[in-house]
Amino acid sequence: MSLQDIKDRIAKAEKDAGRPAGSVTLIAVSKVQPNERVDAVLQEGHRSFGENKVQEAAGKWPEFRDRYEGIDLHLIGPLQTNKTRQAMGLFDSIHSVDRPKLAKAIARIAQEEGQCPELFIQVNTGEEEQKAGVMPSDADAFIADCLGMDLPVKGLMCIPPVDEDPALHFALLAKIAARNGLEGLSMGMSGDFERAIALGATHVRVGSAIFGERVYG
Ligand SMILES: *Cc1c(COP(=O)(O)O)cnc(C)c1O
DSSP states (O other): OOHHHHHHHHHHHHHHTTOOTTOSEEEEEOTTOOHHHHHHHHHTTOOEEEESOHHHHHHHHHHHHHHSSSOEEEEOSOOOGGGHHHHHHHOSEEEEEOSHHHHHHHHHHHHHHTOOOEEEEEBOTTOOTTSOSBOHHHHHHHHHHHHHTTOOEEEEEOOOOTTSOHHHHHHHHHHHHHHTTOOEEEOOOTTTHHHHHHTTOSEEEEOHHHHOOOOOO
């Protein structure tokens, strides 16, 4: 696979779903990938990237930002409260807002800094113990709390359980977003982004299908 193949598949999925061309943002998930591979994708003109660790992103993206204009960086992994300020300085979007303490920290720092990344609230649609995200039954109240703090909540994010049909989780996420008046849906990865687009994804997070398998060293 290559960047262009994935873009073509996204365009086809948009069309098949009767959605406007360009309505889905492709986030190229560059975690763990060697810098040469990331550089190659930047050279092809792509600008939206996702990382799951603050520390790793801090080590590689300032330099890419010096070299390329218009980079749009998304935090897609869990955020520890003590790294909130650093994350807000590094990322244009945070997809893992999942608890009141974190939401409050973001609101306080946004006040101080006069700016805030675009936010997605992570929902643990599979109610998995080891997974981050607010439980589906708590989602409406948490969304209302975040909006009440004037946080710029763009939408919701989920990571379906590996052993279940992701479509059920995508549909649940879309339903929670719709009843709360949220437009953004961050869902779909290398193996299921077309199904996510069929169910309304606005942001797909695709790593290995673009960059190749991640090699953990
Ligand atoms: C790693 C990761 C992805 C990308 O996974 P692939 O299967 O490589 O496409 C997407 N979302 C999150 C939250 C991730 O951590």
